[in-house]
Amino acid sequence: MSDRQPGFDTLQIHAGARPDPATGARQVPIYQSTAFVFRDADHAAALFNLQELGYIYSRLTNPTVAALQERMATLEGGAGAVCCSSGHAAQIMALFPLMGPGLNIVTSNRLYGGTVTQFSQTIKRFGWSATFVDTDDLAAVEAAIDDNTRAIFCESIANPGGYITDLDALAAIADRHGIPLIVDNTTATPYLCRPIEHGATLVVHSLTKYLTGNGTVTGGCIIDSGKFNWSNGKFPSFSEPEPAYHGLKFHETFGHLAFTFHSIAIGLRDLGMTMNPQAAHYTLMGIETLSLRMERHCANAIKVAEWLEKDPRVGSVTYAGLPSSPYHDRMARICPKGASSLFTFSLKAGYEACVKLIDSVNLLSHVANLGDTRSLIIHSASTTHRQLTEAQQIAAGAAPDVVRLSIGLEAPEDIIADLDQALAKATA
Ligand SMILES: *Cc1c(COP(=O)(O)O)cnc(C)c1O
Numbered sequence: 076m077s078d079r080q081p082g083f084d085t086l087q088i089h090a091g092a093r094p095d096p097a098t099g100a101r102q103v104p105i106y107q108s109t110a111f112v113f114r115d116a117d118h119a120a121a122l123f124n125l126q127e128l129g130y131i132y133s134r135l136t137n138p139t140v141a142a143l144q145e146r147m148a149t150l151e152g153g154a155g156a157v158c159c160s161s162g163h164a165a166q167i168m169a170l171f172p173l174m175g176p177g178l179n180i181v182t183s184n185r186l187y188g189g190t191v192t193q194f195s196q197t198i199k200r201f202g203w204s205a206t207f208v209d210t211d212d213l214a215a216v217e218a219a220i221d222d223n224t225r226a227i228f229c230e231s232i233a234n235p236g237g238y239i240t241d242l243d244a245l246a247a248i249a250d251r252h253g254i255p256l257i258v259d260n261t262t263a264t265p266y267l268c269r270p271i272e273h274g275a276t277l278v279v280h281s282l283t284k285y286l287t288g289n290g291t292v293t294g295g296c297i298i299d300s301g302k303f304n305w306s307n308g309k310f311p312s313f314s315e316p317e318p319a320y321h322g323l324k325f326h327e328t329f330g331h332l333a334f335t336f337h338s339i340a341i342g343l344r345d346l347g348m349t350m351n352p353q354a355a356h357y358t359l360m361g362i363e364t365l366s367l368r369m370e371r372h373c374a375n376a377i378k379v380a381e382w383l384e385k386d387p388r389v390g391s392v393t394y395a396g397l398p399s400s401p402y403h404d405r406m407a408r409i410c411p412k413g414a415s416s417l418f419t420f421s422l423k424a425g426y427e428a429c430v431k432l433i434d435s436v437n438l439l440s441h442v443a444n445l446g447d448t449r450s451l452i453i454h455s456a457s458t459t460h461r462q463l464t465e466a467q468q469i470a471a472g473a474a475p476d477v478v479r480l481s482i483g484l485e486a487p488e489d490i491i492a493d494l495d496q497a498l499a500k501a502t503a
Pocket of ligand 1: 161162163164187189190230234259262280281282283284293294295445
């Protein structure tokens, strides 16, 4: 074997997958088994003590899920990865070992609507809190950090507008404060953006979207860069003795894999937000064609965005791939291969016309999802961002006159034709 580094197109097919040692099966088998037989009592004891690696019970680890974890870690350039049951589970799993009652995160205000709700409402029940800031205002980010802050959180390409975040600048601030930068890379995928190369410590994904790519799976993943110093005094879950493992210290024992081991041995064991092997299998299938799909998603999105931008019925289009976007310059640095296929446009005729537009599309599907082979449309203000105040909706890029698109892989002229006829009905 030569020591050349395989390309992304090769790794998306081969990373984490090897012929099955038992049968030679070329595709990763679906290990639909809850438990795995121990060789003997000593083997069982070593596994339970984390002294030897192996499979015990599928709430913690499963061979099909492990293949997906290795593939995700490889594609993101991380040290390790843990899969879980959904993107929202990944966010809780990422925060879980960092946080405690009274601690907070500083987060972008441009986020997936469900994440805004999770961070502004639900995490309060754990005694955690979130401060929302405009991450383009670096002074505001800096000012929001206090002694109890344990992470900065953002999306690389932010939902719903497709805005691009200056990851390097946020990573520099996080570094100065000895806290990790957590980046939700769902919309970009590792094909378009690799946040660890821009200084991120943890990358979270909803595998539900472009990674699986066809709307069949709910899944999540956390990838650890392996580069953060968890022993700086702020993260006792990693640096202090863990009573449930005879006083084992995760950072001292597992080094750059401390987060990954903790997320399996404590996170999945006790929170139980486990991915099932069927979901891992579908996601592995999807990832095999990730680069091909993302190229077409981006190519279709720019065609649709350019057409919309020229249409007199349309107010504005947020796609960062358009030269007119204020985020176009940042794209060259953060996601040079493309700006994904999620963006919004506004209708001059306002809220009612948006609702009518949604009711008039034929090819496009009106669903609360993104990153499907199919083109999708939704009016965020009356659905995904409905729980937010109007001020929060506007800050999040989901104002009442705005419609969100996730452009799929159909012939672009068909997507445009459907939008054209629906716009005609909506503005008649
Ligand atoms: C969908 C989504 C989530 C939540 O993922 P689920 O798999 O639905 O739990 C989080 N962040 C972003 C950017 C998303 O698009």
